[in-house]
Amino acid sequence: xxxxxxxxxxxxxxxxxxxxxxxxxxxxxxxxxxxxxxxxxxxxxxxxxxxxxxxxxxxxxxxxxxxxxxxxxxxxxxxxxxxxxxxxxxxxxxxxxxxxxxxxxxxxxxxxxxxxxxxxxxxxxxxxxxxxxxxxxxxxxxxxxxxxxxxxxxxxxxxxxxxxxxxx
Amino acid sequence: xxxxxxxxxxxxxxxxxxxxxxxxxxxxxxxxxxxxxxxxxxxxxxxxxxxxxxxxxxxxxxxxxxxxxxxxxxxxxxxxxxxxxxxxxxxxxxxxxxxx
Numbered sequence: 001x002x003x004x005x006x007x008x009x010x011x012x013x014x015x016x017x018x019x020x021x022x023x024x025x026x027x028x029x030x031x032x033x034x035x036x037x038x039x040x041x042x043x044x045x046x047x048x049x050x051x052x053x054x055x056x057x058x059x060x061x062x063x064x065x066x067x068x069x070x071x072x073x074x075x076x077x078x079x080x081x082x083x084x085x086x087x088x089x090x091x092x093x094x095x096x097x098x099x100x101x102x103x104x105x106x107x108x109x110x111x112x113x114x115x116x117x118x119x120x121x122x123x124x125x126x127x128x129x130x131x132x133x134x135x136x137x138x139x140x141x142x143x144x145x146x147x148x149x150x151x152x153x154x155x156x157x158x159x160x161x162x163x164x165x166x167x168x
Numbered sequence: 169x170x171x172x173x174x175x176x177x178x179x180x181x182x183x184x185x186x187x188x189x190x191x192x193x194x195x196x197x198x199x200x201x202x203x204x205x206x207x208x209x210x211x212x213x214x215x216x217x218x219x220x221x222x223x224x225x226x227x228x229x230x231x232x233x234x235x236x237x238x239x240x241x242x243x244x245x246x247x248x249x250x251x252x253x254x255x256x257x258x259x260x261x262x263x264x265x266x267x268x
Contacts, residue, residue, distance in 0.1 A: 008170045012178045019182055019205055023189035028197055035201045038182075042208050045178070048170075049219050051227050054211075061234055066204065066241045073245045074197060077252045088192050089261050095191030103184045119220060122169065126222030133224045134231070142228050149235045156239030163246030166253070 007048050015041035026087045028074050036067050053131040175216030182209035194259045196251075200244050207237045 018037035025031045043058040127133055138146050182205060189202030211230040218226025252258055255265075 005170055008174070012174075015178070016181055016185070019185040022205070023185060023193065023198070023202060028195060031198050031201060035205065038205060039208060042212060045175075045212060046215055049175075049215050051215050051218070051230075054215060054227050054230055057231060057234060058211075061238060062204075062208075066238055069241055069245060070197065070201060073248060076249060077197070077258050085194070085259065087194060089194045092192040096188055099184055099188045099191060102187070103180070106180065119172065122172070122220050122222075127219065127224055127227075130227075134227055137224045137228050138231070141225075145232060149232055152239055153235065156242045160242040160246035163243065164249045 004048065008045065011041045011044040011048065014038075015045070029071070032067060032070050032074060035070075036063055039063050039067070050127060051130060053134045172216050172220045175212055179209045179212040179216070182206075182212070194261055196248055196258045196260050196263075197245075199260060200241065200248075203244075204237055204241065207233055 015038045018034040018041065022031045022034040022038060025034065039058065039062045043055050043063075046058055047055040186202045186206035186209060189205065190199050193199055193202070211233055214226040214230045214233070216226075218224060218230075248258060251263065255263070257263070
């Protein structure tokens with residue numbers, strides 16, 4: 001097993017285990033910490049896939065931005081009551097059953113249709129200076145979606161302010 | 169070189185864990201965090217195919233999805249704060265104002 005393969009399996013195991021811990025912990029702060037671990041493991045997988053720019057974006061934006069926002073909201077809402085209440089709702093077993101059925105259906109469909117999918121072989125080194133290529137794609141082919149994303153962020157910002165303001 | 173199918177399997181497992189989290193938990197903040205996990209699983213898929221096809225478009229789409237996740241988290245947490253101020257609960261099954 002080469003180092004590359006080992007890094008992939010290490011980070012996948014870390015991501016899956018911390019995701020499982022995230023949805024089972026009773027304390028919300030523990031869940032947030034395990035979600036941060038899962039996101040960092042995903043960042044490691046991005047780095048293993050040679051997507052360096054996305055690795056940096058994942059850490060700065062997800063772990064540094066979104067998760068801090070989550071932790072702030074967790075501090076704002078009351079936690080002492082919620083820790084003592086039941087963590088799962090009444091239809092939890094049915095929900096797990098249905099999610100397992102969905103997983104089984106998709107896995108079965110992929111397994112049955114595997115003969116009809118022919119992916120071309122992996123092109124090595126096609127994405128090589130990564131940040132430059134992502135930047136060029138963002139500002140040339142994806143210029144309009146890029147601008148629309150900035151409008152979306154503006155709308156989200158105004159929406160968040162309006163939502164959390166006491167009197168408008 | 170790890171085959172692309174393994175990335176797809178990892179993404180699939182993380183997606184299912186996220187769906188189970190959304191469906192089973194009562195706390196709205198954990199439901200939102202599970203949605204973040206689902207979006208993250210999709211990103212792994214996109215980046216794996218980006219490497220496989222040698223096309224940078226998958227990574228650009230992953231950046232757009234991260235932007236979307238940020239917007240969704242901001243608005244969703246704003247809604248949670250507004251709801252907690254009015255009803256002083258963050259449990260999903262006690263949010264029954266529209267239930268008859």
